[in-house]
Amino acid sequence: MKTAEKANRATYTIAEAARRTGYDAETLRYYEREGLLRGIGRKSTRRVYTEENLMAIGLVTCLKKTGMPLKAIKEYVSLTARGDKTIAKRLELMRRHSKEVxxxxxxxxxxxxxxxxxxxxxxxxxxxxxxxxxxxxxxxxxxxxxxxxxxxx
Amino acid sequence: MKTAEKANRATYTIAEAARRTGYDAETLRYYEREGLLRGIGRKSTRRVYTEENLMAIGLVTCLKKTGMPLKAIKEYVSLTARGDKTIAKRLELMRRHSKEVxxxxxxxxxxxxxxxxxxxxxxxxxxxxxxxxxxxxxxxxxxxxxxxxxxxx
DNA sequence: ATACCACTTTGAGTTAGCTCAAAGTCAATA
DNA sequence: TATTGACTTTGAGCTAACTCAAAGTGGTAT
Incomplete structure (x- = not known):
């Protein structure tokens, strides 16, 4: 599906991503440094945010607003980066968090x-x-x- | 009512108050320093907690756990200390907090x-x-x- | 009576989560 | 081409809410 692919290729500067997510640009850089956000691309040295990146930021918001410390969010994100073999752990983690919430x-x-x-x-x-x-x-x-x-x- | 009065005269050391409220003794001292707790008595230099004091600590917990910053709790407590003429303000404050919660x-x-x-x-x-x-x-x-x-x- | 230990005070240190500063880079506009 | 201004990095600074240390005091158990 060429169109669907193309429709999802919208990208954003850090300022646009900040506006759309409600974070400060500094905070987005901080989250990336801290390992809460991965796979943010660059155009030369500048960050380029995709729709998927914005979704990932949305999930961080969800976990953070429900009281998960950044450290734990980071662990979850690093599990995600390790692929399908960590799905059982992620399930465990989300179940525990759901109960806590x-x-x-x-x-x-x-x-x-x-x-x-x-x-x-x-x-x-x-x-x-x-x-x-x-x-x-x-x-x-x-x-x-x-x-x-x-x-x- | 002599008996009812007497039943309410139970007092606690800071260690007992800490155990009963779930706080660390250090934290109770800190809250008092910060103006979140008033009217904690002394026996010589030592703090003596009454049932009313424990109720006041419970209210602090309630406000804190619902996301009110210590600074705002302190303002509320100081309104309380200023007596009946601040009831309208306290009502306002609690209404706003209830909406926020x-x-x-x-x-x-x-x-x-x-x-x-x-x-x-x-x-x-x-x-x-x-x-x-x-x-x-x-x-x-x-x-x-x-x-x-x-x-x- | 004496030893013990929870208590007191003052003041400094810690952690989480940002937030800002300085100095430099790059892309778009006059 | 020069200027503007949003971007980059590294590293320091800030606020909230504790938490601990050091030195000294006083109530209670043996």
Missing amino acids: ARQLEEVTRFKDRIDFKVWYYETAMREGSAAIADMASALSRYRRETGREVSF | ARQLEEVTRFKDRIDFKVWYYETAMREGSAAIADMASALSRYRRETGREVSF
Whole structure:
């Protein structure tokens, strides 16, 4: 498929890649130095980013935003570079990470409940004066009654 | 209520407070120095932690784990110390933070979908060989068909 | 009473993840 | 052809959030 191939041959300077990915150009160079990005081509000395490179950057973003340290991302990337024989390891790694992210989502959800209780608490204090809900235990049970929501401490 | 009061008078050394909160004793001292914790008492020169202090530490944990920088937590804590006249500001702050956490939860959920696609991809590559699903576009539509899940890039 | 060890303070060091500076190179535009 | 300005490299600097070291103090177990 000549056209499909050609359609994918769009390339970008580091400034364009930076704009498209939301990173600073310095950060893209840094990621490459650190081994988080591989196979970035050059035109003379300058970096040339392909669509595939941008996808790879997107995956780095995904892993980073879900809390994976750059060091671990680097290990994953180097597994990828070692080809098909590392697929089992990559599967293992992604499964572990998925579980970790699930754990994290649950935790943050619980913490958000607590923050939303605080919001309710301050709203009520604004309306009724802070003396009216000074007792935490009864504030909590009133919150459950009025909002139907749970909070755990 | 003498009994209830007494039940709440349990106190802890920094080592006990550290164990109970999951922090290092050094970190608790650091948080106090930085203004994230106030009103920690002393017995002679040593820190004495009350149940209320532990609750305050729990709130710090909640804000920190939901991505609030220590600097912002410190501002919140200093609002609290300024009493009832800062309730409107605290409400504002908590509302903003709750929204930010909601945004974050959505984002991480989307990223998790992408990670779970990777898991499926590697599982399939293990079963069928990586050549069988090398084409991303068809891998994606097959994923949707087989799992009923969506992925966005 | 004495030894021990967790505690205190001040101040320096560490790690992750960028971010900037300086000096030089190359491609596009006037 | 000269200028502009985005690019290159190496290497230093920065911020957040701890973490440790050194020297000294005080509460508790033997």
